[in-house]
Amino acid sequence: MKISRQTMTLGLGLSLSFAVSLAVANDTAAQLGGDKLTPVGAERAGSADGSIPAWAPDWKGPQMPEKGGIYPDPFANEKPLFSITGKNMDQYQGKLSEGTKALLQRWPDYKVEVYQSHRVVDFPGWVKDATAKNATRVKSTEDGSSLEGAMGGYPYPIPQTGADVLWNHNLRYYGPAYRSKFAGYLIDSSGNLILTHDLENYTDSPYHDNPEEPQRHFQRRLSAYVGPARNVGDKTLTYMTLNFKKDGDNKLWNYAQGQRRVRLAPDFGYDSPMTNAGGAYFFDELGMWEGQLDRFNFKLVGKKELIVPYNNYKLLMHSTPQEAYGKQFANPDLTRWETHRVWVVEATLKPGQRHAQSKKVFYVDEDSWSIVLYEGYDQAGKLMRSAQGMFTYDWNTKSVPNTPMVIYDLVKGQYCSTMHMTGGSGFVRVDRWPNSRLTPESMAGSGIR
Amino acid sequence: MQIKRKAATGSAFLAPVVLLGALSAPSAQALTVETGNPDLRINWTTDFRVGFGWRAENINSALGDDPTSHQSDYSAHSGEMWKRRLDVLTEVDLIYKEDYGLRVSATGWYDNAYDDHDLKGNPNLAGISSRADGKLSRQAQRYYNGPSGELLDAFVFGRVELGEIPVTFKAGQHSLIWGVSQVNASDSVSWSQQPANFQKGAESPGASPKELAMPLPQLSFQSQLSDRVSLAGYYHLDWKPNRQSEGGTFLGGPDFLYDDDGRIYSGTVPGLGDLYIEQGDIVDPKHKQRGNYGLQLSLTPEWYDGSIGLVYRRMDEMQPWPVNFEVDPTSITGLRFRQVYNRGVDLFGVFTNFNWQDISWGSELSYRRGTALDSTGGPLANGGLDGATGNTFHFLLNGQAQLPNLPLYDTGIAVAEFSYTYLDKVTHNEEVFAKCSDARDGAGCGTRDASSLSLILMPSWLQVLPGIDLEGNLTLAGYGLHGNSAIPTGPAERAFAWSVGVTADIDMRYKIGLLYSDASDVDPRIGAMGSTDRGRVTLTFQTTL
Numbered sequence: 002m003k004i005s006r007q008t009m010t011l012g013l014g015l016s017l018s019f020a021v022s023l024a025v026a027n028d029t030a031a032q033l034g035g036d037k038l039t040p041v042g043a044e045r046a047g048s049a050d051g052s053i054p055a056w057a058p059d060w061k062g063p064q065m066p067e068k069g070g071i072y073p074d075p076f077a078n079e080k081p082l083f084s085i086t087g088k089n090m091d092q093y094q095g096k097l098s099e100g101t102k103a104l105l106q107r108w109p110d111y112k113v114e115v116y117q118s119h120r121v122v123d124f125p126g127w128v129k130d131a132t133a134k135n136a137t138r139v140k141s142t143e144d145g146s147s148l149e150g151a152m153g154g155y156p157y158p159i160p161q162t163g164a165d166v167l168w169n170h171n172l173r174y175y176g177p178a179y180r181s182k183f184a185g186y187l188i189d190s191s192g193n194l195i196l197t198h199d200l201e202n203y204t205d206s207p208y209h210d211n212p213e214e215p216q217r218h219f220q221r222r223l224s225a226y227v228g229p230a231r232n233v234g235d236k237t238l239t240y241m242t243l244n245f246k247k248d249g250d251n252k253l254w255n256y257a258q259g260q261r262r263v264r265l266a267p268d269f270g271y272d273s274p275m276t277n278a279g280g281a282y283f284f285d286e287l288g289m290w291e292g293q294l295d296r297f298n299f300k301l302v303g304k305k306e307l308i309v310p311y312n313n314y315k316l317l318m319h320s321t322p323q324e325a326y327g328k329q330f331a332n333p334d335l336t337r338w339e340t341h342r343v344w345v346v347e348a349t350l351k352p353g354q355r356h357a358q359s360k361k362v363f364y365v366d367e368d369s370w371s372i373v374l375y376e377g378y379d380q381a382g383k384l385m386r387s388a389q390g391m392f393t394y395d396w397n398t399k400s401v402p403n404t405p406m407v408i409y410d411l412v413k414g415q416y417c418s419t420m421h422m423t424g425g426s427g428f429v430r431v432d433r434w435p436n437s438r439l440t441p442e443s444m445a446g447s448g449i450r
Numbered sequence: 451m452q453i454k455r456k457a458a459t460g461s462a463f464l465a466p467v468v469l470l471g472a473l474s475a476p477s478a479q480a481l482t483v484e485t486g487n488p489d490l491r492i493n494w495t496t497d498f499r500v501g502f503g504w505r506a507e508n509i510n511s512a513l514g515d516d517p518t519s520h521q522s523d524y525s526a527h528s529g530e531m532w533k534r535r536l537d538v539l540t541e542v543d544l545i546y547k548e549d550y551g552l553r554v555s556a557t558g559w560y561d562n563a564y565d566d567h568d569l570k571g572n573p574n575l576a577g578i579s580s581r582a583d584g585k586l587s588r589q590a591q592r593y594y595n596g597p598s599g600e601l602l603d604a605f606v607f608g609r610v611e612l613g614e615i616p617v618t619f620k621a622g623q624h625s626l627i628w629g630v631s632q633v634n635a636s637d638s639v640s641w642s643q644q645p646a647n648f649q650k651g652a653e654s655p656g657a658s659p660k661e662l663a664m665p666l667p668q669l670s671f672q673s674q675l676s677d678r679v680s681l682a683g684y685y686h687l688d689w690k691p692n693r694q695s696e697g698g699t700f701l702g703g704p705d706f707l708y709d710d711d712g713r714i715y716s717g718t719v720p721g722l723g724d725l726y727i728e729q730g731d732i733v734d735p736k737h738k739q740r741g742n743y744g745l746q747l748s749l750t751p752e753w754y755d756g757s758i759g760l761v762y763r764r765m766d767e768m769q770p771w772p773v774n775f776e777v778d779p780t781s782i783t784g785l786r787f788r789q790v791y792n793r794g795v796d797l798f799g800v801f802t803n804f805n806w807q808d809i810s811w812g813s814e815l816s817y818r819r820g821t822a823l824d825s826t827g828g829p830l831a832n833g834g835l836d837g838a839t840g841n842t843f844h845f846l847l848n849g850q851a852q853l854p855n856l857p858l859y860d861t862g863i864a865v866a867e868f869s870y871t872y873l874d875k876v877t878h879n880e881e882v883f884a885k886c887s888d889a890r891d892g893a894g895c896g897t898r899d900a901s902s903l904s905l906i907l908m909p910s911w912l913q914v915l916p917g918i919d920l921e922g923n924l925t926l927a928g929y930g931l932h933g934n935s936a937i938p939t940g941p942a943e944r945a946f947a948w949s950v951g952v953t954a955d956i957d958m959r960y961k962i963g964l965l966y967s968d969a970s971d972v973d974p975r976i977g978a979m980g981s982t983d984r985g986r987v988t989l990t991f992q993t994t995l
Binding site for chain 2: 231234249259262266
């Protein structure tokens with residue numbers, strides 16, 4: 002194995018910083034699960050003004066099907082505490098992200114309905130144990146683009162860098178293997194609702210399914226398209242790697258109909274526009290962040306109390322797409338916002354790197370480590386993208402399955418919803434598939450069209 | 451007697467170009483039938499495609515004055531329509547518990563431009579016809595004019611566990627294309643794996659790969675032997691030839707091919723009149739139910755970030771020697787000609803697919819034993835009907851990449867493919883091997899080696915108007931870099947086919963495409979990659995009704 006000069010220099014630097022992190026790490030392990038921090042690093046206590054409650058791990062959700070699926074809305078009967086529009090948003094300046102403010106300013110009839118906050122996200126004991134252990138065993142590169150040593154739980158419950166936070170998002174616990182059927186929509190600049198994809202998906206995480214052994218992959222997804230009509234029969238397989246330098250880049254294979262063979266897709270990532278979504282978002286904006294961290298510097302700005310989308314069971318799982326998505330924005334009467342503490346990460350493009358955006362800002366929920374809000378700024382520093390993460394908490398398995406997103410393309414005046422569940426199946430837990438079902442060759446062999 | 455042109459070999463490239471059809475597939479109306487049973491799913495989709503074609507280039511006298519190609523060339527004048535065609539593809543999948551079920555698909559068509567079955571022709575060559583009845587061949591009448599249709603896929607599929615090893619299988623009519631080739635099928639491990647629909651590939655932009663790789667009755671399986679090793683195989687239960695552009699149609703090559711009752715004009719003798727070499731029965735594999743099978747081993751080793759495939763195939767070829775002469779004492783000309791399909795070829799191949807520098811690379815290397823080579827047509831002294839055969843090496847290298855970031859477009863894909871053909875040895879009928887003295891010689895001859903380059907650029911402009919995406923397409927197919935391929939299809943030096951066009955994708959449901967296509971070649975050879983004077987414009991609507 003060749004070791005470049007750069008790696009050697011890094012190595013020297015790392016050994017110093019490793020010593021420092023070890024000290025922090027031991028400290029961390031002691032704090033987690035204590036009286037100040039939750040086992041995954043959130044602050045236990047509520048906020049000073051009471052808008053954020055204390056962490057409530059003993060919350061029990063209503064009865065839901067044993068295998069999951071469409072979750073009942075645990076807060077269906079609640080009414081908003083207050084409403085924010087462009088007119089009164091100045092009152093809430095400090096509690097709104099730039100991206101949310103931009104939407105309020107853009108449309109006079111856009112509203113942010115703020116409800117009672119519920120901090121109910123909890124995880125299984127073994128995830129919490131693994132998280133504590135990760136504090137002492139995780140290693141990352143200088144720029145945080147690769148991860149080593151973490152197993153089974155959150156790698157950075159007490160993050161030091163912005164990249165740490167994004168890895169927590171990447172490795173959030175989505176629960177046991179699941180299938181989901183969901184649809185994505187583009188609402189174009191004239192307000193037309195267009196189906197972009199309707200697919201049946203299987204997702205699992207070797208990282209979480211094998212918490213005792215280091216793994217190469219942290220997500221595997223096999224998707225079979227059932228809509229729109231021209232995509233019926235298409236299939237894709239995705240593997241995401243923890244350590245790009247050691248185990249290669251993320252891979253995506255496409256199945257070719259009529260030939261019944263598969264091909265590795267070229268590395269579309271970063272700022273390649275999603276062609277099946279009118280270019281409303283980039284590949285690295287899928288789920289608000291996906292892909293490799295090597296082009297940006299991720300700065301951990303700090304923590305904020307912010308009004309963020311949260312507990313959006315109603316929008317995602319109990320509203321039809323026609324009800325949920327209006328001509329310009331998602332229906333504010335069906336969208337739920339709450340006040341929570343979030344980590345703020347600002348990513349700036351590294352000098353010499355190429356990307357259509359100069360800056361990305363992520364707002365990550367402290368309890369679930371899911372990105373709940375995101376903004377993208379163009380090369381001139383102007384806001385071009387504002388997105389909302391509509392994650393749902395599965396209280397049966399104590400997990401947060403993959404994050405549906407509503408993302409606004411402020412340049413073209415269009416927006417997308419990527420994983421609408423109503424009419425689909427929700428997240429249904431299944432027995433984990435054997436590896437033999439998840440190879441590109443078996444995707445070809447079981448191709449029907 | 452030598453036929454002056456390689457019979458429409460260019461189409462071997464044009465059709466495989468549409469191997470990429472998946473990237474611009476027809477739009478369709480889908481129906482997911484509610485069965486009430488969560489284990490049972492039925493998908494039913496129907497594509498509609500309406501295409502209009504106009505000729506944009508004048509008749510070239512070298513082709514139009516030739517008594518063996520004037521009837522195709524005169525089927526439309528510049529400015530006239532040569533196509534008014536409706537294509538329908540309907541598909542039904544019945545899937546039980548993910549792994550079991552059946553699939554049936556069928557296609558239908560009608561082209562109003564071919565309603566008149568009388569062949570056109572050069573007025574100066576009146577009376578000279580490659581078809582005795584002066585009408586389109588039965589093949590042309592069915593596949594061009596219609597209305598007609600055919601069954602495509604018709605198979606059952608399932609999954610069994612052999613011990614710990616899962617095996618998926620398909621039984622019935624379906625198609626499989628192995629290897630990684632993107633454009634060039636002649637040099638691929640997938641050569642003659644499925645009959646290719648060159649007719650649709652040449653004249654129907656937007657045709658799906660599901661129509662272009664025509665299904666055959668076969669048994670196929672795939673099994674994951676371990677996490678890193680997979681085995682796949684197939685056994686054909688029938689053999690069918692490639693479907694060609696028919697003589698007398700706008701994109702036809704020689705007028706006398708490919709149905710079985712064309713004849714070759716060979717001169718006018720005062721007193722005897724026009725003389726023709728008649729066609730005898732087509733020589734194709736005697737035992738179509740056996741002799742065509744293949745096995746593929748796929749490996750994804752720990753030390754390699756891509757996959758490696760090892761292939762062995764035994765095949766009867768699906769592209770004929772178009773004109774092999776035999777002595778016919780009953781004919782004034784003393785000759786008869788036959789279309790002959792070569793049988794019993796062994797193919798050993800290896801291919802790989804991997805990502806490097808953000809590009810998806812594919813490469814193949816194959817060796818064919820006893821493969822058909824360019825032949826003069828003979829006749830052979832020993833009276834045999836086959837052409838020359840021999841052993842050849844084939845190499846492909848292709849890449850798929852994102853177009854570089856330029857303000858000219860929003861995003862896009864580029865595909866490039868390089869091919870290399872090497873003739874190792876002529877093993878049979880060397881006296882009829884058509885060896886070129888110069889690569890620019892008349893078509894149908896082969897040099898020791900040959901190479902080609904194909905390039906496809908597909909830029910996209912997203913949401914140029916609300917709901918409308920535009921996709922451009924610039925294709926250069928099979929440009930012959932050097933040499934002439936020693937096999938009957940494949941590149942010829944400085945010959946190529948090309949097309950440029952744009953498609954509007956409306957609401958992700960409807961497509962309207964405009965395309966200009968043509969072929970080019972060096973003088974005096976015309977048409978190694980398709981007749982060079984058929985520059986044409988096609989307008990295609992793909993829609994849901």
